[in-house]
Amino acid sequence: MDEVSSISQLVLRERQGRGLGLWDQLRDCYHPDSHVTTSWFDGTGPEFVEVSEAGHLPGRRVVNRLSPPVVQQTDDRAVVELPSTTTHWFVMGEVEALLTSYMRLIYRVERRDEVWRIVSLGAINQADTLDPAVPGVSLDIDQELLGTFRWSYRHLCYRAALQKMTVPDDLPGDDRPEEAAAFLRSIFAWLER
Template sequence: MKNISMALAALFAFLAASAVTRADASREGIEDMMAKAEIAALVNNWGFYRDQERWGELSSVFHPGGTISISWYDGPHEGFVEASKMIAANGSALLKHQFGVPSIRVEGTRAVSEVNVVIMVRSSAPAGTVDTTSHARFLDLLERRDGSWKIQKRVAVYEKDRIDPVDMPALPAAVFEGLDEFPKELRFLAASMKKAGIELSKTVVLDKSPEAATLYEEGDAWLGGA
């Protein structure tokens, strides 16, 4: 009887420990899902705030000291917001970001998000109106501070782009002049930027480049607490 009692006690202790483990796992799973949902909303809202020129809200998705690196800008997010205001005030281009579903990894209070983005720019050229479409990915390093997830660093990785006529039957030959000086992943975007007086950033990251590989390594290190 003593052996049976000891066996039953051990079984009950095991079941109790298993229940606690399952509860902890369930709680961690819920917290992970909640974090990913909040981050996905943050990533999506960035596009709405930028396209609708909601500058205060756009700035709010970054932590103080947060940075952003894209085709034409590399630096503190505050500077990006101010420069975006100037571009919007010029009124020469209509900008639209279209996001996919982000892939998100969470480790404690840190996360890495990667999302496909299509960047559509309608601008006026001497021969007529054109649409420039860029396919890229935004890779974000995020952190939860004071109970809220925000972006610490955002980098765009460019894959390919194209240009299409809007109010003319075909693009003039002048559109294709000088494209060889730019990377093929964003040559039409870079050429359009140059015509508008905006220089291509020297730190722009291209798909499958050494810089892109380094960026992914930085994401892994960020999750590891580095």
């Protein structure tokens, strides 16, 4: 298998492992000193696997759809962009709802001892939607509260607020293009070292 295919398969196996609860597979995708930053987690790759496994509910309703990864490789390092759409089913009040998040997952991967593994995972949030799972049913949304959140991931923040949780306000997003560009510059600076 060529290097770009190996790198692509690595990030796809990472998403498969996370989505399907294949914890050993997921664990094997990360270097021990890796770092993961999401809307709900900031820590090492191994800790991300541990927390994911502890919070996994069998039969949970999450669907992740991926577009083809774009790989840029320099020697033993690569940056991968993986467009992702994730839909979560949950109950809001008494109504079943769908939260769909659109993002660009950004991976740094590195080959050590002839094995490619993930060094970091972050995301650029593009947009999200919140809809009733059953057409014709209405969701009771507090428009004032919703309006306090950034539009690139406002529905995710809204859901978190309903659950008495918070999501960081400084995540990379399309609504702050200068910050998203700075994030990508730092990623690609690592690639060129």
